[in-house]
Amino acid sequence: MTMLQERAEQALRDVLARYTAGEAAVVNRFFAQPRSSQEYLEMVLRQIGREVQIAHWLPKAARMGEELERGAGRWDLQRFLEQCADEIKHYALLADLAEWLAERKLSAEELRKYEVNAFWDEEVDDRYLHNPHLPEAGRMVDVTRELIEGTPEPIRRGVVKISEGGGGGAFLEATRAQADEFQRRFAAIMGDIASDEMQHGPEQVAGFVKDQVRTEADLDMSVRALTAVMAQHLRVRNEIYGYPLSEQELRSFDLDGSAPS
Ligand SMILES: [Fe+2]
Ligand SMILES: [Fe+2]
Numbered sequence: 001m002t003m004l005q006e007r008a009e010q011a012l013r014d015v016l017a018r019y020t021a022g023e024a025a026v027v028n029r030f031f032a033q034p035r036s037s038q039e040y041l042e043m044v045l046r047q048i049g050r051e052v053q054i055a056h057w058l059p060k061a062a063r064m065g066e067e068l069e070r071g072a073g074r075w076d077l078q079r080f081l082e083q084c085a086d087e088i089k090h091y092a093l094l095a096d097l098a099e100w101l102a103e104r105k106l107s108a109e110e111l112r113k114y115e116v117n118a119f120w121d122e123e124v125d126d127r128y129l130h131n132p133h134l135p136e137a138g139r140m141v142d143v144t145r146e147l148i149e150g151t152p153e154p155i156r157r158g159v160v161k162i163s164e165g166g167g168g169g170a171f172l173e174a175t176r177a178q179a180d181e182f183q184r185r186f187a188a189i190m191g192d193i194a195s196d197e198m199q200h201g202p203e204q205v206a207g208f209v210k211d212q213v214r215t216e217a218d219l220d221m222s223v224r225a226l227t228a229v230m231a232q233h234l235r236v237r238n239e240i241y242g243y244p245l246s247e248q249e250l251r252s253f254d255l256d257g258s259a260p261s
Contacts, residue, residue, distance in 0.1 A: 009205060019234050021253065023233070023237045026237045045113060052111070056117060093192065118140065120142070
């Protein structure tokens with residue numbers, strides 16, 4: 001690894017650390033006061049909206065199957081399917097929890113009310129790119145679309161991948177909430193999700209830098225793109241939890257160093 005790559009890795013990790021602390025603060029604030037079952041349920045349903053989008057990936061899995069050894073690598077297919085299986089598990093665990101909270105079976109409309117794609121994808125229907133129930137998530141799609149201009153595709157894709165799960169801070173913080181039966185069940189699920197999301201996201205930093213960062217310009221572009229995506233991801237997290245942090249508190253994470261008190 002070159003000196004430039006070492007610097008790049010450190011810079012990217014710094015951005016992740018800053019925003020993942022912000023995501024942890026959102027979750028910490030949410031659990032700092034008593035919540036009704038209805039508030040818990042809406043929060044879980046909004047989180048479900050981010051996991052259920054896996055449904056939009058499955059046509060790609062089928063295509064990779066058709067193109068196996070004719071353009072689709074065996075291990076690329078295996079890794080893709082493994083991630084699909086992880087996301088389906090996240091969705092299924094949270095959907096079971098939502099039904100436990102509601103004390104009844106939920107309809108597809110209820111479970112998929114907040115379904116939203118994580119990033120811009122021209123093959124996905126616009127109602128999943130801009131779900132009116134989740135304006136910040138729609139804005140996230142716009143941020144990734146805006147990156148298309150001026151950011152080479154491998155860098156943009158790599159950065160979006162690294163940002164997955166928002167650095168993991170929200171999931172880890174949620175594992176610490178233990179005040180009632182819902183929180184204990186939620187914590188167990190979030191712990192399970194956290195270990196997957198760390199592999200999907202932050203653990204990809206070193207590989208990304210090794211493959212994609214060769215020049216000072218690559219470094220600048222990567223840091224700028226990751227900052228844009230993580231800043232919006234923090235707003236998405238705040239939206240999922242019903243806006244516990246104010247805009248001013250969110251903005252404190254956009255500046256180096258400081259966190260809200
Ligand atoms: Fe997930
Ligand atoms: Fe994931």
